[in-house]
Amino acid sequence: MRKTMLTATLLAATAMMAQTTSFTVSAKDEIAANHYLAGSNYLDYDRQLPTAQLTPAPKGYEPYYMSHYGRHGSRWLIGEGDYRNPLTTLREARDEGMLTATGLETLKKLEKFYPTTVKRLGDLTTVGERQHHGIGRRMAQNFPEIFKTKNLPIDARSTVVIRCILSMVAECEELMAANPTARIHNDVSESLQYYLNQPWEGRVRDLGRRTGDKETREAQQRYTHPERLMKLLFNNEQYVYNNVRAGELMRQLFDVATNMQSHDTDIELLSLFTTDELYDQWRIRNVGWFLDYGCSPVTDGIMPFSQENLLRNIIETADTVTQVQATLRFGHEVCVMPLACLLEMNSYGESFSDLDHLDDTWRNYRIFPMACNIQLIFYRPKKGKQGDILVKGMLNEREVSLPAHTDQWPYYRWQDLRQHYLKKLADFEAGK
């Protein structure tokens, strides 16, 4: 009895450590040290690579199955006006002679970059392609027991969005290079979308539609202070007042600037912003994404259930696995983020109501940089040994805590997790 309590205490300590280790430094300090983090979902995966060693397999166990969901790598911005709108604003001001030297230089950079964006909105970039080559390579390195298996069957599927398919290509090419005998089946089809990028349905759609907008607008209002930036770019305050939506322009430039890390380019715009401004702009997005996809009280915490079909697919596919194999799925951050919450990785399944202090406990860049991914690694007893199937979860290749008891973190009994998740899904279905 005493031993059990001790174990539980140790466990709790370990679990807390796993969570709190990430947050010993404030978000603002992290962003000050690495401006790229302010990019939220535009963060280049390779600028935040894991450094910790993976925990060795439990004694007598070997990994035999990987179940994976990964987001596409870095991409151009998507919206029709994302590049054109700030460009137009600055061009008009230049024509009126209203730009400072910095304003002119900024315009020049945008003019130089703009042609690369034509018919390229949303496309995977070379940076994004490289991220997935790296992830695929490390998969094979981290789990050779799986990925070096002769004639390994790999089932790899992607949403119908081309940048996701190309991300799949990069990983699969690396897996073939690591194991020329692998037998990969790739599939992409509208018929798979129901779980690879489930449309918002039922309560998720109803609550997702009407909540969070007010709070997001409030955050935008509170954290947008464009005065300094406008003075930096324009030489006439009256012109700005009369002709420019300053807050909008600031957010537009911020998006272009933070997403420049998605390209192999020396065009640099991040230095337009102070660390305070980067942090403030990031906070707006940190709050917004939490409201849309996290366990926010505003949506009764149900948005993670947007990935109900995906979690079912993960469980049901795992149920069919009787030999060494891998299931790879490729899609979007709007799936990875709520899936991490639904799986209750680390503290992402918790609800936070104090949006002003949200980033003490929730930092979106830890969850969904470009190419973010969730890997569930299944372990079985080695030949001749007995024992339960165990699972290790990894978010962006970092081991995480999962919602079950364990005395050998980060390894959990799959049956415990499976039961927990199925009950959770059943309760949701029942409207609880």
Next chain:
Amino acid sequence: MRKTMLTATLLAATAMMAQTTSFTVSAKDEIAANHYLAGSNYLDYDRQLPTAQLTPAPKGYEPYYMSHYGRHGSRWLIGEGDYRNPLTTLREARDEGMLTATGLETLKKLEKFYPTTVKRLGDLTTVGERQHHGIGRRMAQNFPEIFKTKNLPIDARSTVVIRCILSMVAECEELMAANPTARIHNDVSESLQYYLNQPWEGRVRDLGRRTGDKETREAQQRYTHPERLMKLLFNNEQYVYNNVRAGELMRQLFDVATNMQSHDTDIELLSLFTTDELYDQWRIRNVGWFLDYGCSPVTDGIMPFSQENLLRNIIETADTVTQVQATLRFGHEVCVMPLACLLEMNSYGESFSDLDHLDDTWRNYRIFPMACNIQLIFYRPKKGKQGDILVKGMLNEREVSLPAHTDQWPYYRWQDLRQHYLKKLADFEAGK
């Protein structure tokens, strides 16, 4: 002088041999021997694999560059009603008690297959995926000097259509398996469409729009004889006359039946048709495709110029090659067929006016089965040797004749071909 003439005569003989070898058997006899051929562009590539050995490289030469354009592999039919329409016609007749035993059996087969088509129209099938694994594997086997090169750069691009991208994936996976050091860059983007699947423009659009329809309709009229098939399916001729568009139903069933070879299935429908009917239905499509994409006199022979940008890309890319490498492009039969004509492979650059005897000289299944492809292999003198760059052309992995003189078929001086093609494009641009 005498020697030159002799060489020219030999050459002509070789060239003719290259063409006429293919046509010693009539199209009807070929189709009788292999019903799948009647599928035109639905033909499974693997049911018509090349058997001839490739000609060894010329003495002192080695292959160093492959320039490739390939069509996606086998796919589901594309049109919304392709499966539903014939199903509906037969269902209605069944409800009225108007189907024979064969009609009922046919309906049962369609009913069984239909669910696999939901949200799958146009998707690559497992048969199609396998075709490209085979092609990629043979590429590496046929040209190890290229594909086994350490750190080989491969530039692989596809149209934005998913079945094309997945075809690219299959080939690239094989190339990585053959050479784990290969460095593949994959790209898919709207910005590449102008040459990967050029829209009909200018004279091509003007002539392509209005010509051939009359001739296609005439061929349809002449070669459609559904009477026997209707008697086979329906037990009441008056019902057919009153309720069924017999010619349309025949063509619909023919499309479903011939495309069943695109699937790993034991559902079989081809046996509904006699060899005569298969041949007749194929003729309609053989004529139609020739009119749309071949050097038909009806369009002044200009439809192959629909691939003007693609040919320019092939030439301009080849101009940049200074090291061992490969350029792979993936797209559609509506590009491969006119490209083969534009390149004047074998006799495909010739004009034929007698549509009733078209298949003596033009058989679409030789040009564009599923996964059809054009490979241009560039050869350079081995280290320490001197000589011109030579090129070998392959259509569906078979060596072809090209529009230049050579004394070592199938190898041609690249400069001769390059000059010929550039002049041809310039003349077209000049409106000649």
